Amino acid sequence: MTADTHRSRTRTERLLAVARHDLPASLVVFLVAVPLSLGIAVTSGAPLVAGLVAAVVGGLVAGPLGGSVVQVSGPAAGLALVVAELVRTYGWRATCMITLMAGLLQVVLGAMRVARTALAVSPAVVHGMLAGVGVVIALAQLHVVLGGQPQRSAVENLVELPNQLVNNHSHAVAVGVLTIGLLMVWPRLPRVNVVPAPLAALVIASLTAGVFGWDVARADLAKGFADWVTPAAPRGDWHGIAGAVLLVALLAGVESLLCSVAADRMHSGPRADLDRELTGQGLANVVSGGLGGLPVAGVIVRTTANVRAGGRTRWSTTLHGLWVLLFAVGLSWTVTLIPLEALAALLVFIGARMVNLGTMRGLHGHGELPVYVLTMGAVVLIGLAEGVLVGLGLAALVALRRLTRVSVQVRLEPDDRWHVVVTGSLTFVGVPVLTDNLRAIPPGAAVDLDLNVDFMDNAAFEALHGWRMEHERAGGSVSIDEMHDEWYTSAARGTRASAAKTPPQAPERWWLPRAYRRGGPQSHLPIRHSGLWVSSAAAADDEDSGAVPDLVAGAEDFQRRTAPLVRPFLNRMARAQDPSHLFITCADSRVVPSLITASGPGDLFTVRNVGNFVPRHEAAARDDSVAAAIEYATTALNIRTITVCGHSGCGAMAAVLSAGVKTEGLPGLGRWLRHGDHTLARYILSAPDGPDEGPLDRLCRVNVAQQLDNLRTYPGVASLELSGRLELVGLYFDIASARVHILNPEGFTPVRAGSR
Known part of the structure; x- marks a missing residue:
């Protein structure tokens, strides 16, 4: 033409x-x-x-x-x-x-x-x-x-x-x-x-x-x-x-x-x-x-x-x-x-x-x-x-009021420490509210002060710093934690803070295991209990006396640090979810889907089970839980991708290799692992697709490919994939190297670090 x-x-x-x-x-x-x-x-x-x-x-x-x-x-x-x-x-x-x-x-x-x-x-x-x-x-x-x-x-x-x-x-x-x-x-x-x-x-x-x-x-x-x-x-x-x-x-x-x-x-x-x-x-x-x-x-x-x-x-x-x-x-x-x-x-x-x-x-x-x-x-x-x-x-007055709005919450914790949370923009307009609330704290009390503010002018700093000095002279203590830029710390040092509002920062090292977040994996790790950080040894001593468990302490930390940051968009998606991926992975605690995929709330519709199995359609040992998730994701949620993610050193795969030895006395687990029979047969008939890291990790990789084939036994999934409206993806996470691999026709290849 x-x-x-x-x-x-x-x-x-x-x-x-x-x-x-x-x-x-x-x-x-x-x-x-x-x-x-x-x-x-x-x-x-x-x-x-x-x-x-x-x-x-x-x-x-x-x-x-x-x-x-x-x-x-x-x-x-x-x-x-x-x-x-x-x-x-x-x-x-x-x-x-x-x-x-x-x-x-x-x-x-x-x-x-x-x-x-x-x-x-x-x-x-x-x-x-x-x-x-x-x-x-x-x-x-x-x-x-x-x-x-x-x-x-x-x-x-x-x-x-x-x-x-x-x-x-x-x-x-x-x-x-x-x-x-x-x-x-x-x-x-x-x-x-x-x-x-x-x-x-x-x-x-x-x-x-x-x-x-x-x-x-x-x-x-x-x-x-x-x-x-x-x-x-x-x-x-x-x-x-x-x-x-x-x-x-x-x-x-x-x-x-x-x-x-x-x-x-x-x-x-x-x-x-x-x-x-x-x-x-x-x-x-x-x-x-x-x-x-x-x-x-x-x-x-x-x-x-x-x-x-x-x-x-x-x-x-x-x-x-x-x-x-x-x-x-x-x-x-x-x-x-x-x-x-x-x-x-x-x-x-x-x-x-x-x-x-x-x-x-x-x-x-x-x-x-x-x-x-x-x-x-x-x-x-x-x-x-x-x-x-x-x-x-x-409209200008309303905008000014919003820009200068400040919230001050004061409460007494069970350990007799006072917890103060200041949120918003701390300017001279909010000084009366701040000082009125701080005066309610009795002299000599221990105070944890969280500054969740995106701006602090000199008048607010002078009022807050003056109260702190007076409170400490009376025998009290004040511990200040700033979630945004260090407005108070910079002013106290005489250095200049940012002149513009700054975006909130995520909690420091949120991705670390709890035991590593403060001071490293040692026997005396500090753990927060009711707003107070104590050593893990002291926490163990307190378990019989009703100390808050780690998960509840983590929930407290979430409410204090992370909830204010994620609340705006969680509020927008509160009525309905719209994920684009169904993510099927192992229940292993070392595999964190949101971490290895850099995903946030609303991104992944996740199914976790022992061995990241997808029972075949109309299998003799049915599992309606996984089938229900697949049906709901492909029909109600209209997801565009189903990902099966395996990992190295999988205990389920080790049990499959042991021919039932490792599941003695665990009848439920033994029945569940029968869904790995096709994986084991495929493993026996296949050759290594790369450097052989041992039979266990090779079986873990073979298992990912097999579960993708199991997905295709579902008529709805097969139809959507054939029409191009659904993509099936296989991932493998090497725990020791913290490396994600993706399944290609030639085998698994490492995902490259992006330049963005």
Whole structure:
């Protein structure tokens, strides 16, 4: 095949993909965009044509030039209040110029590659702002639905609402109620819900009003694009104009970037380039402002419709802009059939949907709901810009509180020692909490102080060091253990600690056997008992007097040192496990799967038994435990790898070689080792696959290969392996050299030390 033929075929495949996926999606988005654009123009106080201009530019400019392949841009409801205020203050033509200048500012910010900085704005503030805008829009347009006129503020709209409900029962109310009812019911209707609900509601409401001759106001777009106006320089205080430009640029930019991030979660295609997205949105606003259109931003409603309809590339959003242009040029007369009350009802529905309960639940789980609620309330009661500033201030206070939060736990241990655990960031803000808790410790007491802190400022050090000096002068003792960088020790020495927060360090030598962790394998090894390290000889003397066993002491050490480090991700996986490996290995205490595979919680679904046996399917001596683990791992957990790991010096293999001599008096073990008969037969018929380290270790290696064959006797395993959805792996661990070997067709080869 020549290069030209290959390119031609690739081009044809792309065109077919666009025709199959993006073309239908663009039509769906077009049907959603037209009514939304008209409604946003109404609530913004702009000409109706301005909404269509912004929709066209959002498709034809932001679509191909933006950084997201599926995001659809156009006039956004979140900017409606800003535009309405600008129109009242400066007039429509000046508002177009402000939009143009805001676009230029976005282009500059995109060129400076600061897009990701905008994501530092708390989502609680952004969502709260949008919710507040939604409430204001809904309250204002509800008066239009009820046959009245919106008031000057959300508060006045709310006060006047009872009067509107009681006194107005005109045809306008019927159109509005019908439209809202259709918007709510239409998505739940089977088959017909393929037509977008906004389009269906407006068409049905318009036809109903026409058939029954209802007295309603009509939208006026008879002149089509002849109503275009050119932007004009705004007049007034330049500080206010500059603030308006900045506000439009930031609000439109942040909304677009957040929409891009959300869109990335909806599809599996290329990820969004946020700097390019900001630049593309800026160019779209330059063009839209220059053509007399509304400000442009990424719109989550249209983007979601695009993805759900099958849109995959920029063609869908670009084509939707083309369809809007053709509609405005050739079919704009149809807009005159739409009752304004129906458009107002559409905006009431959109405004109410902007108060998203799912978003509120997510923010509540992260403790940010107060920021959301206060921002929304401030936008409704005070104003958009003021509400955003209030939300940003509260978000900053919440973040500061979290960054400076400190927890101090004080308890008396059974051995009359006081155990103090300080967790968090120890700053001057936490000094009162720290000192109040430390004062509760009686003078002269022995204190174990664990500092699980990621930062300590000078004020906190002075308070802690002063208490320690005073406590020790009174005859007490203080033992300090720092789990992070040595903030206290460095300050006490007069050296400088790290200026930034540091990640937690794992407990020192956690991988060592317990007997080697403190001082080496000697007869007087220190062991921790109830928070106190004593020698192993002393621990032995105390066994009859109720001393804590080693494992419980280890559990105490885990709770103290390791639990705070692993708790965050264990909490995330607490409801379900998702391992990728079934790991079958021997019960030998010297084989630690997580150690030799560098695995953590949730990585390995582990089965351990004497000899790492896998009883053959339908074997005479059945073992449902291993079979159940295999069935569960391959069906419920959908694991991708099954590993059988043997090891050197295996006692089970030694018993197999002894022909039952080593299992005399152990009937259960003798029956279990019958699963090694095939291993022994294979061993007798095989030749050494490398340096012969003796019959025992050779049998241990042969056993691994045999257990892999035993796995293949399970129909489910064999089917998955044949289809390529499951891989069987053999490992052999040489204990003396701490070396892992992997089974290849040529035999076992050592695993090389990685360079990562």
